[in-house]
Amino acid sequence: MAxxxxxxxxxxxxxxxAICALFFADGVELDQWGFGRVVVDSVDSARSxxxxxxxxxxxxxxxFLVSERATPxxxxxxxx
Amino acid sequence: xxxxxxxxxxxxxxxxxxxxxxxxxxxxxxxxxxxxxPAASAGSEELRGHRSRWGELPPYDGVRIRALLRDSRLDxxxxxxxxxxxxxxxxxxxxxxxxxxVNASESEPESRKDRVLCRHRPHLVxxxxxxxxxxxxxxxxxxxxxxxxxxxxxxxxxAVVERVRAGEPDPTWRxxxxxxxxxxxxxxxxxxxxxxxxxxxxxxxxxxxxxGPSGRPTVVANVETLTQLSVAARIGAVAxxxxxxxxxxxxxxxxxxxxxxxxxxxxxxxxxxxxxDLLAAGGMTNPPAAVLVGGFAGTWVRGDEAWQTxxxxxxxxxxxxxxxxxxxxxxxxxxxxxxxTARIVRYLAxxxxxxxxxxxxxxxxxxxxxxxxxxxxxxRRSVGxxxxxxxxxxxxxxxxxxxxxxxxxxxxxxxxGDDVVRHLAGGPCRxxxxxxxxxxxxxxxxxxxxxAAWR
Numbered sequence: 001m002a003x004x005x006x007x008x009x010x011x012x013x014x015x016x017x018a019i020c021a022l023f024f025a026d027g028v029e030l031d032q033w034g035f036g037r038v039v040v041d042s043v044d045s046a047r048s049x050x051x052x053x054x055x056x057x058x059x060x061x062x063x064f065l066v067s068e069r070a071t072p073x074x075x076x077x078x079x080x
Numbered sequence: 081x082x083x084x085x086x087x088x089x090x091x092x093x094x095x096x097x098x099x100x101x102x103x104x105x106x107x108x109x110x111x112x113x114x115x116x117x118p119a120a121s122a123g124s125e126e127l128r129g130h131r132s133r134w135g136e137l138p139p140y141d142g143v144r145i146r147a148l149l150r151d152s153r154l155d156x157x158x159x160x161x162x163x164x165x166x167x168x169x170x171x172x173x174x175x176x177x178x179x180x181x182v183n184a185s186e187s188e189p190e191s192r193k194d195r196v197l198c199r200h201r202p203h204l205v206x207x208x209x210x211x212x213x214x215x216x217x218x219x220x221x222x223x224x225x226x227x228x229x230x231x232x233x234x235x236x237x238x239a240v241v242e243r244v245r246a247g248e249p250d251p252t253w254r255x256x257x258x259x260x261x262x263x264x265x266x267x268x269x270x271x272x273x274x275x276x277x278x279x280x281x282x283x284x285x286x287x288x289x290x291x292g293p294s295g296r297p298t299v300v301a302n303v304e305t306l307t308q309l310s311v312a313a314r315i316g317a318v319a320x321x322x323x324x325x326x327x328x329x330x331x332x333x334x335x336x337x338x339x340x341x342x343x344x345x346x347x348x349x350x351x352x353x354x355x356x357d358l359l360a361a362g363g364m365t366n367p368p369a370a371v372l373v374g375g376f377a378g379t380w381v382r383g384d385e386a387w388q389t390x391x392x393x394x395x396x397x398x399x400x401x402x403x404x405x406x407x408x409x410x411x412x413x414x415x416x417x418x419x420x421t422a423r424i425v426r427y428l429a430x431x432x433x434x435x436x437x438x439x440x441x442x443x444x445x446x447x448x449x450x451x452x453x454x455x456x457x458x459x460r461r462s463v464g465x466x467x468x469x470x471x472x473x474x475x476x477x478x479x480x481x482x483x484x485x486x487x488x489x490x491x492x493x494x495x496x497g498d499d500v501v502r503h504l505a506g507g508p509c510r511x512x513x514x515x516x517x518x519x520x521x522x523x524x525x526x527x528x529x530x531x532a533a534w535r
Contacts, residue, residue, distance in 0.1 A: 010283045011436035012478045031472045035437040065285070 002071040013063035023055035102353035104361040130203040145215035151317035158302030170289035171297035184225040185265030190337035194303040198232030202239035208306030213251040228260040262431035267300035281479030325352035327394030339412035356387035374404020377484025379491040416511030422450035434529030438476035456507030
């Protein structure tokens with residue numbers, strides 16, 4: 001079953017290490033002080049899901065938050 | 081498809097609704113409903129007097145009170161304007177016993193309306209809280225204020241004692257006093273303090289009404305909002321709603337500040353009265369240079385424009401403002417708008433909770449930029465930098481504190497564009513010698529990042 005991952009950065013925990021932007025470069029922008037801001041807040045492709053999971057695991061402050069939920073499989077056309 | 085007559089009526093523009101005539105009244109004066117009753121000199125209205133004027137607390141059950149919240153469309157009066165009925169419905173849809181907190185913090189340094197209600201009409205406030213408790217099915221209400229000389233908690237506790245002695249069918253009242261800091265009055269900060277004793281705003285992905293710091297649905301309601309609820313319960317949802325304007329339900333309390341004859345005066349507005357009507361009721365005869373609408377984290381509006389603008393959500397929106405906490409800060413023609421704003425921004429920068437990086441780093445730079453503009457030492461390109469800085473700070477925090485500062489800075493650059501150009505060309509203006517107009521507290525030199533400062 002596919003998953004959809006919602007991404008958020010907790011600004012109260014972010015210390016600007018910018019590691020999330022290394023792993024998830026297409027979804028995080030850094031401001032002028034290096035604090036991350038999520039610009040793509042929901043991903044579902046396997047490639048992107050891998051990236052955001054790595055980013056979450058790598059953040060030293062636990063500021064990069066992901067919540068995963070199963071995406072229902074589309075029903076085959078013509079079924080039922 | 082044919083439209084039934086009922087549906088046609090429902091989609092008719094709201095301007096066809098009846099609009100109450102404009103009335104403005106002060107505490108105990110003519111033209112007041114919420115503020116009607118004894119004059120300010122009479123002090124706190126006692127329970128007996130309150131009951132003889134307003135009657136007993138209506139014996140409505142939760143269903144009826146929720147219908148009242150829905151039909152009145154009562155909007156929050158603490159600043160954000162969120163409909164109270166929506167908070168209640170959300171909390172009720174979530175499993176768990178809700179936490180109910182009355183927010184009497186009134187962090188806004190120049191706002192007085194909530195304190196006036198607590199000090200002079202405490203039973204109207206507590207009646208509203210008792211009704212809201214019933215609508216949520218809770219039997220305990222927390223009354224929370226800042227720990228300061230201006231705290232209204234003493235007035236509320238005296239009123240609580242009176243009610244307990246009188247055997248009122250009330251919920252259990254619990255008093256709470258938190259840190260005297262600007263952002264400690266924000267609803268998630270208040271909920272955090274009540275839960276675990278540290279009053280800082282909290283990062284959350286779900287609203288408080290779904291899950292608060294305690295894990296339970298949490299409803300934080302402003303003092304004026306509850307007061308309006310108890311008035312609406314007495315006169316009926318539709319009648320109460322019609323005392324406002326189509327976009328702004330019900331009567332509305334406003335505090336006048338700055339260059340007005342009586343700074344700190346609280347007025348009650350009924351109907352779609354303009355800011356000019358309110359300032360005239362406060363003793364002014366001509367439009368000022370500008371009006372700061374909605375609080376320190378509000379919006380400047382040019383005086384002649386403000387004078388004609390109805391103090392309703394819709395009309396204020398058209399000039400980029402919102403009612404906020406109901407503050408009208410009046411700037412006279414001989415003061416420097418950039419200097420005034422710089423003092424406010426410096427104060428707000430020091431009031432950061434020190435949690436979010438862009439707020440800690442960005443707000444002092446915004447204050448630097450405005451101070452340089454006011455002093456006439458800024459260069460032309462620094463205005464663009466200031467704008468870019470504001471863009472970077474916007475939306476970066478766990479709470480709306482940085483966003484409020486950005487709103488103020490952007491409105492300053494927009495409304496006082498001519499002043500900015502003059503300061504860039506010719507240094508400080510004549511207004512730089514003017515004594516401070518708005519009573520801005522002394523700024524803290526650095527935000528309190530230590531948790532102990534928030535207990």
